[in-house]
Amino acid sequence: MKFKPVIGLPIAVTDYAGAISWILEKASLADKPYALEAANTHVAALARHDADFGASMRKFDLIAPDGMPLIWSINAQLPPEAKLTDRVYGPTLMLKTIAATDTPDSPYRHFLLGGKSDTLDKLTTRFTKEFPNTNIAGTYSPPFGEWPDNETHSIIQSIRNSRANLVWVGLGCPKQEHWIAKNKHLLPPAVYFGIGAAFAFHAGEVKQAPSFLQKLGLEWLFRLTTEPRRLFKRYFTYNSLFLYYTLRDHRAN
Numbered sequence: 397m398k399f400k401p402v403i404g405l406p407i408a409v410t411d412y413a414g415a416i417s418w419i420l421e422k423a424s425l426a427d428k429p430y431a432l433e434a435a436n437t438h439v440a441a442l443a444r445h446d447a448d449f450g451a452s453m454r455k456f457d458l459i460a461p462d463g464m465p466l467i468w469s470i471n472a473q474l475p476p477e478a479k480l481t482d483r484v485y486g487p488t489l490m491l492k493t494i495a496a497t498d499t500p501d502s503p504y505r506h507f508l509l510g511g512k513s514d515t516l517d518k519l520t521t522r523f524t525k526e527f528p529n530t531n532i533a534g535t536y537s538p539p540f541g542e543w544p545d546n547e548t549h550s551i552i553q554s555i556r557n558s559r560a561n562l563v564w565v566g567l568g569c570p571k572q573e574h575w576i577a578k579n580k581h582l583l584p585p586a587v588y589f590g591i592g593a594a595f596a597f598h599a600g601e602v603k604q605a606p607s608f609l610q611k612l613g614l615e616w617l618f619r620l621t622t623e624p625r626r627l628f629k630r631y632f633t634y635n636s637l638f639l640y641y642t643l644r645d646h647r648a649n
Contacts, residue, residue: 429588430458430586433458
């Protein structure tokens with residue numbers, strides 16, 4: 397798979413089909429833990445701006461282009477015939493991957509890590525109803541805030557006991573990325589996803605932006621209008637940083 401730098405972050409030149417093919421191949425190997433991130437402008441700018449987060453992202457094996465600005469940056473580096481036509485949106489990637497494992501005698505087993513217990517219950521109910529042949533092998537709702545010292549050990553043991561090879565980590569950014577990176581050498585063989593708000597979206601707890609706003613790269617604006625107090629600082633800061641680093645890199649080249 398080819399990669400192109402976007403403000404210093406190596407982004408895979410891939411679509412949903414390519415990403416899912418990579419995911420199922422690595423999950424089938426069962427040889428080591430692999431980490432996948434669907435990166436938007438927040439993730440890319442934070443990786444450039446924050447050295448610790450950047451170090452965590454360097455431990456990820458595949459970073460897919462979630463945000464449309466990342467698609468535009470990649471396409472500016474590609475010939476016309478190779479340009480990407482859509483992003484790899486994390487919540488949609490989750491559904492498409494689960495659908496791809498919805499077959500009789502599937503070797504794939506899913507684990508949901510993060511969120512409240514009732515959120516995980518909603519997700520399990522939805523996924524088992526919509527994808528009856530998909531195996532939700534386990535879930536884990538960790539404590540809110542700081543964890544006790546033995547919590548990560550309990551999580552890893554639960555994943556190992558479930559024999560899951562597709563582990564969806566919805567702890568929020570940057571906690572989920574730091575957790576995967578810090579513990580990668582301890583994790584059982586599987587593909588680990590930093591999946592952000594996908595749990596809340598698929599559980600019906602948070603509304604997703606209409607598809608036309610997503611294609612215009614304005615999902616952030618929709619989410620800002622729904623959660624202004626929580627998201628204003630994040631979007632203002634990291635959208636501005638993404639634009640700043642993009643322009644600075646362009647001038648340097």
